Amino acid sequence: MTLLEFLAPVPVDPWLYGALTLVAVATGTVDAIAGGGGLVMMPVLVSTGLPPHLVLGTNKLQSICGTAVATWRFRRAGFLSLRKGAMMALLAFAGAVVGALLIRRIDAHALRLIVPLFLIGVALYTIFSPRMDDGERRDLLGDKGYAPLATGIGFYDGFFGPGAGQFYAASLVSLRGMGLTRAMGLTKLLNVMSNLGSLVVFALGGQVIWPLGLVMGLGAMTGAVIGSRLATRHGARVIRPLLITVSLALTARLIWSWFTA
Incomplete structure (x- = not known):
């Protein structure tokens, strides 16, 4: 494989660069606030007709750009300690590497049937639990x-992906006793590392369209600045409603896939 073939395994129509970058701005904004940007980005990428393995790898590249900026913004605002989150981040990275290696061998159809049940639980917990706010509580774990x-x-993020941010955030609030905004800060760090773990696997397999992913990454970074600014300024008032909306929308999307797969 030549360097050119590694960087761009398939040709991409020039107009897609601009169109997908604009989509990345929107998904990066949503992702920085509540996660779930892949709810929009993945179907759009699939609709381009690009091979599925290249869709997965390229999406991880653009996603890591946005989540990295969001992580930096949450840390700068005082909602994230890199030192305290380092061990959890390394574990998320390791888990994602294993998940990405397995997705190349295992049919994910069965997982697509189970995941909506978990997402419904996250959405219901977010709606009805008074704990999903910025108050700090005693941790259970x-x-x-x-x-x-x-x-x-x-x-899970390396193996399948959708909803990983919601799972991180809900578990950090309910089990670690974190306020919602601080939980989203650590969620971004864990997302960066799980994205990085799976990206390494896809990149080593030559399954990333680097020029497209990097251009989209610039859009995701722009969206991340917008979204993280809203989240750190307004806290749970912005995060909680969007977390509910994204969880329910992602659940509906995955349930729909049961009948269209």
Whole structure:
């Protein structure tokens, strides 16, 4: 494989660069606030007719650009400690590497049938629980107790992906006692590392369209600045409604896929 073939395994129509970058701005904004940007981005990428494995790899590249900026913004606003989150981030990375390796061998159809049930649970918890706010509470799990869950969600993000941000946020609020905005800050860090883990696997397999992913990444970074600014300024008042909306929309999308697959 030549360098050119590695960077761009298939040709991409020039107009797609601009169109997909605009979509990335919108999805990056939503993703920075509540996660779930892939709800829009993945169907759009699939509709371009690009091979599915290249869709997955390229999407991880553009996604990591946006989540990295969002992570930096949450840290700058004081809602994230990199030192305290480092071990969880490494576990998410490791889980995602294993998940991405397995997705190349295992049919994900069965998982698509199960995931909506978890997402419905996250949405219902967000709607009815008074705990989904910025108040800090006593944690039910310490770092060691939460470690398997961080690894498991990272594995899921590498293997399948949609809703990983919601799973991180809901578990950090309910099990670690974090306020919602601080939970979203750590969620962004964990998302960066799980995205990075799966990106490494796809990149080593030559399954990333680098020029397209990087251009889209610029759009995702722009959206991340907008979204994280809204989230850090307005906190749970913005995050909670959007988290509910994204969870329900993602659930509806995946349930729809049951009947169209």
